[in-house]
Amino acid sequence: MDFFESLVGHATWLFVLIGLIVVAIGYKWVLWLFGVIIVPDDSLGVVTKKFVLFGANRNLPDGRIIALNGEAGYQADTLAPGLHVALWPWQYTVELVKFFTVPQGEVGVVEACDGNPLPSGRIIAKQVECDTYQDARAFLQNNGERGPQMALIPPGTYRINTLLFKVDLKPAVSIPQGKLGIVEALDGAPLPSGRVIARQVVCDSFQDGAAFLAGGGERGPQMSVITPGTYRINPALFEVHLAEVVDIPENKVGIITTKEGKPLVTGEIAGPEVAGHNMFQNPQAFVDNGGSKGLQEQVLLAGRYFINPRFATVEVVDMVEVPIANVGVVIAYVGREGHDVTGESFRHGNLVSRGEKGVWVDPLDPGKYPINPYTHKVSNVPTANVVLNWATGKTEAHKLDANLSTITVRSADGFKFNLDVSQIIHIPRNDAPKVIARFGGMAALVTQVLEPTIGNYFRNAAQGSDIIDFLKNRSKRQDEARQAIAAALKEYNVGAVDTLIGDIVPPDELMKTLTDRKIAEQERVTYDTQRQAQVVKQELEQATALAATQARVVDAERQVTIADFNAKATVKAAEGQAQSKKINAEADATVLRTVGEAEAAKTQAVGGAEAEVIKLKIASMESGNYAMVQVAEALAKAGVKLVPDIVAGGGSGQGGTLVDVLLGNLIREGMTKPKGDG
Template identity: 30%
Template sequence: MIYVVIVILALIAAIVAPRFMPGALPGLGGAHGIAIARVLLLLLALTAILETSIVKIPANEVGVVRKLYGASNLADGQLIATNGETGYQAQVIPPGTFRISPFFNVLNTLDYLPLVTVPQGFYGRVVARDGAPLPAGQVMADAWPEKDFQKFLDAEYFLTHGGQKGLQLSVLKPGVYPLNLALFEVKIGFIKNGKDVVANNDEIYNLQGLTKEETPLDTSITRVPAGSVGVVRSSVQAKGIDCATITAKTDAEGLAADLVPQGCKGIWADSLSPNDYYLNRDAYDVTLVSTRVTALEFKGGFTRRYIDLKVDSKGDFTQSERTQSFTKPNDSADSAINTKMEGWEIQQELRAVVQITPEHAPIVVAAVGGQSEVDDRIVVPSIRSHVRNVYGGTIQVEQLDDKGVRSVVTRPTRVLDTIEQRPVLEKAILERMQVDGRRAGVDVKEIRLGESVIPPELLLARQREQLAGQLKLAFIQEQTAQEQRQKTEQARATANQQSDLVTAQIGVQTAKLMQDKRAAEGRAERLYLEEQAAGQTAQANVLGKDSVLRLQQMKLVIDVLAAHPDILKNLNLPRIYVAGGGNGLEGAAAVFGGVFQDGAGAAAADVVKK
């Protein structure tokens, strides 16, 4: 307004003031001085006019116009002008605008407001301060079609094309928006997550600019992770959709629920597949249901008794009792199942593998609730019941009769079956659970028994038998080890005396060879003598035994002389040889005659008796 006063005063001065000026100013001619004064006053007025006409909007802000002097006033209940009325105007001045509008700043006021910035992973919750009233029973404005979303952000189009007042079903996706904050209020809610969001702060964009306050508002996107589906419960209903109720069942005798088509008010029959969705949390409540295989464990929650057996060096048994408490883990579905068999109390741990199928997820949520409600209300109680029924009932097992023929018999369940017939028990429980699972929309895939807490008295005899068997095996192993050690020591001693053994072995072999040689020589000598005797016998038969005897004697003498020729050198043989067969004195005469002959070397006289 000050600039308007300056313009008026400057114009008046330019017109009226020269009349009161002296005819001549010092140093200036009279006409020239008046002209210069008028020019200066006109420049002053022009400067003041420009100051009221220049419009300049920074690049990171938007200009919201409030007209001070409009053609008419706004109607009752109307906040934003669309036809030049006095008040906030629907049209805004975009960021980075520079223009000259005569006396714009005189006729209007300009609010410089920030651009609305929606970060990734969140959406902007929009509330319209003006627009058509909501129909009775409707809590949120109708959603704008995706193709008209940009028009929805134009305040003038919004107000002139049926935009409704109040909380909008449509939301702002991540981005930067030059909104008319006189019409729209935008909130972005951040919930503390211990990562990138450290506080529960809301960013609020309105006529006060950007402010923050601490509220539990959450405008994060709806994220359906892999291995899950999202079941939507809607509190709004879109226009132009047939919303006839659909009665769905998991099984002929299973859960039943009333569902609606997508876009209708109620639980949608079609669940959301894994993805990110910009759903207004004020209108849609999404329940995540895992379609992955889930393991439910029954563990802990009992006190176990033990009887420890010890064996002394004499083989005598001593026993002592102790107890140990097992608490239920925080991540287990429930504690171990307490059952009774043959009058004994048995604590049974187990693991069940279950899965909710995607097509049954909406029925399960509508009839029971989320994943935890299904486990707590249906699966866990059913498993506990069927385990008790199987353990307290009968099972079918294979056994051999007296003839060795295998057959299937039905008999009561025994305590030791938890050790010896585990697959049979698991199969019996699984078959019963699968029937209940189909009714509840849950696929029970596997039952695996864990630790069976059997009273220690039942295992005492078996433990004694096992210890006795182990003692027997230990004795046999020790005996075998002792024998092996003796063999090893014998082999070591044999190795140390190897040279003596080789010598002795060679001696034995040499003696055996000599024995064989002498036996062979004896056999040869015997054969020789036998042949010689046979020859002598034949000779005796021809020559007579006496002649043969003399021949043998001569042969022996000749053999001796041949072997020892030195005998002949020193032998004094007779010089006279007398032969004859008479009884006369020829021999004596020859002897005496030789004595009287001269010379020791004379030839002997041969006297032959005829």
């Protein structure tokens, strides 16, 4: 008995223990069975009512999906954290949903699945008071509209009825430094006809969509831009695109062309300057103050600007620079109608005052100017001396003579030759506007005046003389050209400083003749110089030799003096000897003359006697025979044979003469002479 009671007691405690374990594990199910719902602290309960058995509000109104009056369906009211009763499981379904958290740097974009329909043409619902979408009943009772919602959910934690609202996390709009935000509205009033950009509306940099629509904001590209920073902008209402800020560097200007404003006045090419738009950064002020669309006369100076590229484009160009030794003549295409200020003294164009259309009478001095090159043209005119070359392949840095070439002329004697010319001109400062008004630019001045004037002058001058005369009188021709060209250019407000003749290139055949002549003249000069050098050299050598022998000369002079005394002594001695010899010679001559006279008398006497003997011999025989006897005697004395070994006879058979005998002996000697002898 005790054992049985003990067993029963233990079983009771066992059942109690099991019951406690079941309750501890499944108490929620137990509570659920009894219609009790516990909502945790970080959640809320969204309720769906399955049915309503009786009453006037059993079914939802047509088109509704959220119940406000206890109808069957999704309930507008949610269960806050805590204990809730009478939510019988067969009639209600309760879903626990975590609180919705929007982190920093993001926003919650809401879309309602119930509410009034959106008006025709609208794509985003109006904003209503609903405690940041935490009060679904207030949203519906305040005529909230279904679809994308205008208001955003900022960072934080919220109790959102997910049966009515769908929330997507989107990053906040961040505009980095050096950028700007260009906005396009997806909803709002339509743009008026002729407009390309929506007018500006105060809406806290597009963070207040309700203010945008309430202020009459227009759909499409917006005038206002978003500067660098972070913004809570509804992407369902606004699209934001990044664009570059406008940076104008030093020594540059920005040329503006606007896309919005009133049309330009007929005949104008650019809009006049208007005030109050903060350098085109406030497009609405520009339009309100009467700004015109299109090219603007006003320019942007160096700096950073937040200019909407949908409103205006900016072209960065260099400042207008007038170099040193130049002036800038301004031709204005905009401004007031110009009135000529030159009077009757200048009839080749109008010069006007600054700010008027036309050529300004007052030029710009050297420097940099923020001038719009599309509305004002600045022509630089050099006030220093300008050199222009009529020489093929030669040009100055200014390039004004780039198209000029060597001048070809013809002389009076028919020779064609080339002529290089340099012309130096000067334009006074106050005459520079007149030159531009007359010709439009320095290049036109060169082609229309200087080129024909100088070219024709030298062609005419060459035809007035032959080529040799032109070459010889080069300086004279240059002076005449300077005077004539200066007078011609003065009529065009251009000063002629100097005219210089460069290379003169005669024809090759004439040049060769002149060159040969010149070479011959130079050779003659060279030879004369060499001859004079030789003379000088000889004189130098003589002087050098004289200096080298000076000591010997002195010694020789002393020797000459000594020799002179010796000579005088010798002369005295010779005179004595001569006197002595003369006396002796006279004595010898007397002796010889006496002896000679005696010998001559003797010879004369002997010769006379022999002559008488010969005469007697000749007389006793014939003269021919006497001669032969004399020859025979002479031959006998010489050992010559008188009887020849060979007798040479004549053709008549007669004996030969003495001559024949001699000839025969000679032939014999020739035949007997040995061969080796010459």
